[in-house]
Amino acid sequence: MKSLSRLTFALLPLAAAVLVGLAAGCQQKALPEPAEEKSQRTVPRVTVINPERHTVLRKIERPGYNVEAYQSTSLYAKIPGYVLKWNVDIGAIVKKEQVLAVLYVPEMEVELQEKKAAVDQAVAEVQQANAAVKRARAEERHTQSQYERLERLGKPGQGGVVDKENVAEARFLFEAAQAGVDKALADVSAAAQRAEVARKRRDYTATLLKYAEIRAPFDGIVTQRNVTDGDLVRPPDGKKGEALFVVDQVNPVRVVVNVPETEAVWVRDGQTASIRGQDLQGQKFSGTVARTARALHPANRTLRTEIDLRNPGEKLMPGMYVDVTIEVQHRNVWTLPASAILTKEDQSFCYRLVGNKVVRTPLQVGLRGVVDGKGDEKAQVVEVLKKQTKAAKQGGEAEWEDLNEEDKIIKDGVAELEDGQEVQATSDKPSR
Numbered sequence: 001m002k003s004l005s006r007l008t009f010a011l012l013p014l015a016a017a018v019l020v021g022l023a024a025g026c027q028q029k030a031l032p033e034p035a036e037e038k039s040q041r042t043v044p045r046v047t048v049i050n051p052e053r054h055t056v057l058r059k060i061e062r063p064g065y066n067v068e069a070y071q072s073t074s075l076y077a078k079i080p081g082y083v084l085k086w087n088v089d090i091g092a093i094v095k096k097e098q099v100l101a102v103l104y105v106p107e108m109e110v111e112l113q114e115k116k117a118a119v120d121q122a123v124a125e126v127q128q129a130n131a132a133v134k135r136a137r138a139e140e141r142h143t144q145s146q147y148e149r150l151e152r153l154g155k156p157g158q159g160g161v162v163d164k165e166n167v168a169e170a171r172f173l174f175e176a177a178q179a180g181v182d183k184a185l186a187d188v189s190a191a192a193q194r195a196e197v198a199r200k201r202r203d204y205t206a207t208l209l210k211y212a213e214i215r216a217p218f219d220g221i222v223t224q225r226n227v228t229d230g231d232l233v234r235p236p237d238g239k240k241g242e243a244l245f246v247v248d249q250v251n252p253v254r255v256v257v258n259v260p261e262t263e264a265v266w267v268r269d270g271q272t273a274s275i276r277g278q279d280l281q282g283q284k285f286s287g288t289v290a291r292t293a294r295a296l297h298p299a300n301r302t303l304r305t306e307i308d309l310r311n312p313g314e315k316l317m318p319g320m321y322v323d324v325t326i327e328v329q330h331r332n333v334w335t336l337p338a339s340a341i342l343t344k345e346d347q348s349f350c351y352r353l354v355g356n357k358v359v360r361t362p363l364q365v366g367l368r369g370v371v372d373g374k375g376d377e378k379a380q381v382v383e384v385l386k387k388q389t390k391a392a393k394q395g396g397e398a399e400w401e402d403l404n405e406e407d408k409i410i411k412d413g414v415a416e417l418e419d420g421q422e423v424q425a426t427s428d429k430p431s432r
Contacts, residue, residue: 044417045423046353046425046426047427049411049429050409053334054333054372055331056329056333056372056381056382059325061323062325063323064321064322066256066319066320067317067321068256068318070250072223072249073246074224075217076244077103079108080232081104081212083229085101086101086225087100087102088100091221091222092221093220100216101214102213103211103213104212105209108208109209118202119195119202122194122198122199125195129191137181140174140177140181143177144174146173147174150162150166154167216247223247224245226242251312251314253309253311253316254309255307256307257324259302261296261302264302267289267328273324273325273326274327275324278320280315287307289307291305293305330367334403335381335382335384336409337379337380340410341365341414342415349362352408353410358421362387363384363385364385365384366383388400410423
């Protein structure tokens, strides 16, 4: 018992200390927070900026696309014949209208000579018809003179030495001569028409025979040759089949890029494009967007975009893979940093500072990119087209207007803010 009493007596100071500590803790929790400290913790600090006008640059980068010939033409035979001679092989540089091969078509050459003779015959018939007109006109003049002389002599005042029957017969002969002139003129017209038909037939055969020469359609390079001497060639029947030659125009060339739907809205004719050849040690070429299909491909939802590219030295060959960068620029537009804008349910918005509170402001936005010339690829900005100043009411429309340099916009941390929330604002501009 004595030892237990001693132990209890020894523990009394320790228990008293614990009780004092607990009482102090309870008293500390019960103390109210200072109003100033509570306000500083619940009112967030934000950085405020003003909208600025810049040129927004966006680079649409598309790797691994084909170089195509500006023009590529497959040449086929228009008429059947045998290859008499071919003059060029693959890789040959050719000029427009240069003869690439000659066909031998003997039956058509004979037909052409026959039709030339038919033209000569028709021309001779025209000449004969013209001579017949001259004879008819001479007969007409002769019978007219006879008729007029007999008619005078048969008048009562002239003694009536010629009877009426002779006068009537002379008039009949004169009218017959007039009809003869009309017939001769009609014969001339018919002969001239036959001659013209003969010429057309001759020219048609001569035109067909010109196809015996296979000519280059433009300045270019022969990329395929599929004929040899003595080959029998025919016009394509149904399916074209194998061409005699293929000629490509390779200066300039076309670079074809399929731009995804999400970026297709920004592509316009005339935009600057840079091309790097994957197999040309990174050599860079500059060109411009020449045309687009103006419609998305239904299978892959991409926009066919073509860049015409000068190709001196013909370093770029059809079929090469290249990396393409199209530069989209919107000049002198209102911009905000990308960190200042949120998008929810397809609506973009920012927070403007009005007084000491933030106001959620819907925006119409345009191009997203970087400020041209600053070189900071990470500093993303957004083109702002309009800000909403009044929400749409039932039966009405929302009101929109441009940003201005007096607008105070929350720069970042906007995802944590709520409309009408009180904030402590500091300016992003350096103090003077």
